[in-house]
Amino acid sequence: MNIFEAIRKDHDIQRNLLDKLVDTSGDTEQRSSIFKELKHELRIHANSEERHFYKPLIPVDMMQEHARHGIAEHHEIDELLEQLEDTEQDSSGWLKIAKNLKEKVEHHLEDEEHTFFQLAGKAFTDTQKQELASKYNAHMQEQR
């Protein structure tokens, strides 16, 4: 497995949880448990991804700007998660923020999988791509 496959597998977990989340309603156990799971998944992924994918790309010419942009988006996603935590779960505002979150995360994943993966594909050797995947997966495991 290379780093791209490792990240894509976790992106799919996020997409699945986002689909489920916007399908929940009001003050239900289902809504709070899916939200809790998604929040955890997003946060641990951002940690591991920044450490084992973005950081090794920062010294590579042209990649610094992309890495900065990606990290800024991680912060925006985190802010939306905080907004959801601070909003009454059964209010109409909650679902509205959840839909914003879904849109923002899906856009971010798309960006990473297309633009970012394309450029990074040329920056790392095959061995490096495999080593990064092992480190990324181990770090995710630790946090899970």
Ligand SMILES: [Fe+2]
């Ligand atoms: Fe990301």
Ligand SMILES: [Fe+2]
């Ligand atoms: Fe990601």
